[in-house]
Amino acid sequence: MTKAQKYQETLEEIQAVIEGETSMTARYATASCLLAQKFDYFFWTGFYEVDPLKENELVVGPYQGTLGCLRIPFSKGVCGACATQKKTLIVDDVHAFPGHIACDSQTNSEIVVPVLNRKGELAAVLDVDSTSLNSFDAEDQKGLEAIADILHA
Template identity: 50%
Template structure:
């Protein structure tokens, strides 16, 4: 198992993802514990991209409940359809929000968060959680992030 990932800081965003995804796949392959894998994925993404907050919310009793994350203290529970995370869960699609202040019903877990991307985690057509990433910069995320983060969540076995 490779606990030390090769961090690339000088390449463009796509190249960074192309280097990181196989490393994450190798890191989680053979490890059956979901929490351990989600924790390592959050840490790897935070280390590579230095985002403000990166983590997972897991569906429990019809709510999203905070799971493994990296960053400041976060909201613990989010209802379906509430905020960006709840909306991505409800719509079962990736949401990219360039300015969280303009998202109707945005939940401000941190006033420093300015943009966000949320990717649903699916198994057998059901959302069982979301990957949530926040940046302190406006319009930080784009389709490149969406495409690669969707590839990443498809590596996770629930």
């Protein structure tokens, strides 16, 4: 199965499970679980949600993996940069990224995708880490962005 086919299959599985579900926690938990199970190079897979009580700060949401950072300011790290720019970021070597936050020292590469609500506002970021360098490419971006798009549909 190609990577594109795996993403399509995962998207369909997530859609089937979350259909009719109103809880964003359940939707995010489902996506992080199914993604982590499907892709063996995903070391940490989860969501950082925009904190409605603290402007410009992300708080950890549902995830699969080792302990994540509890909070990330928009001004720090790859997740913060994604939240600020509202665009997907692929980082081949996180140790070379200015302001990188080492939530787990085993992480070497990362992709972070913005998750927008129905109003087009940033609701969360989908963060996927790998222990290998250069793990993520345009195919990962396309697949993860498609999944992010259905979470608030």
